[in-house]
Amino acid sequence: MRIAVLILVFALSVHGRPLLAPMYRVDADKRIPGRYLVTLKEDSSAKICLDDVIREAGELTKDDSGNFFVAKRFQLLDMFVAEMSESALNLVRSMDAVAYVEEVSIFHLAAVSSWGLDRIDQRDLPLDDTFTPRGDGAGVNVYVVDTGIRYTHSDFNGRAKFFHDALVMT
Numbered sequence: 001m002r003i004a005v006l007i008l009v010f011a012l013s014v015h016g017r018p019l020l021a022p023m024y025r026v027d028a029d030k031r032i033p034g035r036y037l038v039t040l041k042e043d044s045s046a047k048i049c050l051d052d053v054i055r056e057a058g059e060l061t062k063d064d065s066g067n068f069f070v071a072k073r074f075q076l077l078d079m080f081v082a083e084m085s086e087s088a089l090n091l092v093r094s095m096d097a098v099a100y101v102e103e104v105s106i107f108h109l110a111a112v113s114s115w116g117l118d119r120i121d122q123r124d125l126p127l128d129d130t131f132t133p134r135g136d137g138a139g140v141n142v143y144v145v146d147t148g149i150r151y152t153h154s155d156f157n158g159r160a161k162f163f164h165d166a167l168v169m170t
Contacts, residue, residue, distance in 0.1 A: 020093040026105040035071065035104040036089060040078040040097050050078055053097045060095070061088040068092075 025031070038057075040048050054070055061068040067085040074080065081104060084092065093101055117131040151160040 020090065021095075021098040022100040023089075023093060024100060024102040026103050030105040030107060031103045032105065034085065035081060035083050036092075037079060037081050037102045037104055038092060039099045039101070041099040042078070043097075048078065048097045050075055050080065053095065054080060056097075057082070057092050057095065060091045 040050065040053060050073060054073065058068055058070075061084065067083075068088045069083045070080050071083055072081040082092070089101065092098060118127045118129060121130075121132050121134070122128060149160065151162060153160070
């Protein structure tokens with residue numbers, strides 16, 4: 001009897017609390033503090049409107065010293081990037097429409113070892129396990145599909161430029 005009462009009390013206390021959407025964290029040295037990618041649930045019965053969720057999140061977090069700012073929205077992907085405090089983050093994670101939240105992070109590629117790159121620079125087999133491209137890339141156009149690049153980075157030597165953004169941005 002005593003165990004049944006404890007289970008009932010525990011079930012009632014958990015039921016009254018909102019469940020938080022999963023949070024995916026990265027190493028501290030790679031993350032951008034206070035910036036999160038919020039992904040909405042795929043709901044087949046009723047389409048969740050990204051703008052409504054953002055508006056609701058803003059209302060929900062307005063008592064949190066106004067620390068909720070949408071940096072970028074991806075209408076086609078039903079996700080947005082927001083800057084927010086830890087307490088605002090937990091409020092957003094408690095929203096029914098939120099599937100999961102990820103910390104925004106920066107990754108650097110140190111080396112590429114791929115048979116695909118090896119195959120690009122030579123026609124004949126066997127592959128030589130090296131990537132030695134011919135030429136300097138002059139006249140080549142590369143189209144990057146990504147969440148963003150820094151056009152001013154020194155590696156681009158002023159050659160990178162904005163072309164088109166198919167996503168709706170704030």
